[in-house]
Amino acid sequence: xxxxxxxxxxxxxxxxxxxxxxxxVRRVGVDYFRGDASDxxxxxxxxxxxxxxxxxxxxxxxxxxxxxxxxxxxAGGLLLRPASLLLLYAGSALALVVESxxxxxxxxxxxxxxxxxVLLVTAVALTGLVxxxxxxxxxxxxxxxxxxxxxxxxxxRVQSRLPxxxxxxxxxxxxxxxxxxxxxxxxxxxxxxxxxRVLEAVLTDVSGKGMDAASRSLLLSGAFGGLLGSLPPHAxxxxxxxxxxxxxxxxxxxxxxxxxxxxxxxxxxLLSAGHLPGIQLHAGTGRWEEKAAEGPLLGVxxxxxxxxxxxxxxxxxxxxxxxxxxxxxxxxxxxxxxxRLMGEAERLVATGFRGAAWxxxxxxxxxxxxxxxxxxxxxx
Numbered sequence: 474x475x476x477x478x479x480x481x482x483x484x485x486x487x488x489x490x491x492x493x494x495x496x497x498v499r500r501v502g503v504d505y506f507r508g509d510a511s512d513x514x515x516x517x518x519x520x521x522x523x524x525x526x527x528x529x530x531x532x533x534x535x536x537x538x539x540x541x542x543x544x545x546x547x548a549g550g551l552l553l554r555p556a557s558l559l560l561l562y563a564g565s566a567l568a569l570v571v572e573s574x575x576x577x578x579x580x581x582x583x584x585x586x587x588x589x590x591v592l593l594v595t596a597v598a599l600t601g602l603v604x605x606x607x608x609x610x611x612x613x614x615x616x617x618x619x620x621x622x623x624x625x626x627x628x629x630r631v632q633s634r635l636p637x638x639x640x641x642x643x644x645x646x647x648x649x650x651x652x653x654x655x656x657x658x659x660x661x662x663x664x665x666x667x668x669x670r671v672l673e674a675v676l677t678d679v680s681g682k683g684m685d686a687a688s689r690s691l692l693l694s695g696a697f698g699g700l701l702g703s704l705p706p707h708a709x710x711x712x713x714x715x716x717x718x719x720x721x722x723x724x725x726x727x728x729x730x731x732x733x734x735x736x737x738x739x740x741x742x743l744l745s746a747g748h749l750p751g752i753q754l755h756a757g758t759g760r761w762e763e764k765a766a767e768g769p770l771l772g773v774x775x776x777x778x779x780x781x782x783x784x785x786x787x788x789x790x791x792x793x794x795x796x797x798x799x800x801x802x803x804x805x806x807x808x809x810x811x812x813r814l815m816g817e818a819e820r821l822v823a824t825g826f827r828g829a830a831w832x833x834x835x836x837x838x839x840x841x842x843x844x845x846x847x848x849x850x851x852x853x
Contacts, residue, residue, distance in 0.1 A: 526544070530576075646847065678796040692720075707744065718775055722772070728746060728747040728770055730766070744766055745768045754790060814837050
């Protein structure tokens with residue numbers, strides 16, 4: 474009995490120790506990700522390379538020239554804080570002085586410290602200091618900075634996924650940021666409401682483009698995704714307008730179009746906040762029709778009212794919603810761009826519209842320096 478009690482106490486004691494170790498490791502990891510962890514270990518490792526390189530330069534100059542000191546300096550710029558980096562620079566300068574005294578500045582061959590060597594080491598040091606100051610200001614270690622940006626990009630993509638639709642319906646969207654970047658000021662959020670009977674989709678164009686609009690686009694896509702389906706359809710744009718006004722952004726306006734589609738009857742309503750009209754193809758007649766709703770830009774003034782327009786998607790019909798980057802350029806106005814878009818879409822009628830969103834962007838706005846987004850909904 475006593476042995477069992479002692480064994481249980483021993484196990485509990487080790488569990489507490491292991492828990493404290495896990496907590497400590499977790500805190501260190503979180504601090505490092507935030508940029509708050511100590512960098513003394515990194516400084517010691519990088520600083521230790523300086524005397525090794527200096528000694529190697531003195532005895533084996535053919536394999537290790539004086540300019541090799543840029544390697545620990547560059548590594549320090551990526552790993553250390555500016556204060557620690559200055560200590561590393563002091564050690565590098567001392568090593569350069571020692572090499573110059575031992576080798577001589579005018580010795581022939583690679584084993585000499587020339588003014589060019591000093592300028593090279595100085596230039597790399599200044600570059601490393603700029604990088605370190607940027608990391609310190611952002612608070613993200615260099616090894617995890619790209620991970621954060623990748624995560625932000627994937628969050629925007631996940632939020633823009635369209636829900637699965639019942640048989641007889643097809644929806645797809647394509648997004649192409651300006652300048653080949655990974656971030657865009659255009660986004661789509663969509664969900665099914667009323668027990669899955671209704672598809673609600675919102676296409677938004679935030680002021681700015683590419684990286685300039687990425688943070689606002691991410692914030693608005695998350696907020697709009699939370700509002701969509703939580704409010705009656707006619708209340709969504711009003712709530713989105715109020716949210717945008719509360720942000721007090723200098724460039725805080727956006728255009729948006731809200732599609733409310735009954736997946737059983739095919740009836741739909743478009744509500745617009747300063748957005749371009751949608752385009753519907755009537756398969757029975759082969760006629761294209763613009764569907765324009767009325768409403769001001771989001772984020773301009775409070776109490777704005779948004780009036781929708783209604784329509785019906787019959788069998789074979791298709792509805793396109795898009796941003797201005799797809800149809801407007803410096804040498805082409807919107808009406809010409811919409812005519813071209815309808816002309817290119819007309820060519821796809823015979824083969825069907827699956828995979829058409831990306832092909833249409835490639836056809837009408839491949840090299841446009843603006844964000845482009847296209848949402849396509851068709852009834853088979």
